[in-house]
Amino acid sequence: MKSFSTSPLQLVYAPPRLQKDPRLGCTAMGLATPEGPSCGMLVTWAGDLVAILGETDADLRPEETWIVEFGLGPCEPPPGGLFFDSLDEAIHWVETSCRELGRIGLA
Numbered sequence: 001m002k003s004f005s006t007s008p009l010q011l012v013y014a015p016p017r018l019q020k021d022p023r024l025g026c027t028a029m030g031l032a033t034p035e036g037p038s039c040g041m042l043v044t045w046a047g048d049l050v051a052i053l054g055e056t057d058a059d060l061r062p063e064e065t066w067i068v069e070f071g072l073g074p075c076e077p078p079p080g081g082l083f084f085d086s087l088d089e090a091i092h093w094v095e096t097s098c099r100e101l102g103r104i105g106l107a
Contacts, residue, residue, distance in 0.1 A: 024095050031069065040069065041087065045098040051075040053090050056083065066090040074101035 023046040031040035031054050041053040054069040066084045068077040074097040084090040 021095055021099065024091070024098070026091060041066075041091070043075075043091065043094050045094070048073075050098060051094050053087070053094075055087075074098050 025044040025047070027042045027044075029040045029042050031038045031052075033054075035057065038057075039055040042049070043051040043053060050072050051068055052070040053066050056065055056067050066087050066089070068075065068082040068090070071077045071082075075094050082093075084093065
């Protein structure tokens with residue numbers, strides 16, 4: 001079994017351009033994967049965790065760069081996963097999903 005790596009990453013993400021709602025929070029973070037450290041994004045809505053996004057391996061999926069690694073409530077991905085062409089597109093999906101399904105953010 002290959003060990004997971006948690007090496008520090010250079011996380012230099014600015015808030016996504018498509019982020020419009022102040023209830024949406026985005027924090028860059030490293031993800032430990034069997035292949036080594038990967039860039040990720042912790043996404044909250046009104047203080048509640050709704051998704052963890054991860055950067056995909058460019059060798060495996062060159063056309064899709066971000067995946068919903070973990071989603072809760074309105075951001076639960078379908079069984080086959082949910083991939084996006086860009087981080088902005090993934091953040092926009094989270095924001096839209098939370099706004100449309102609402103009734104979260106009561107923490």
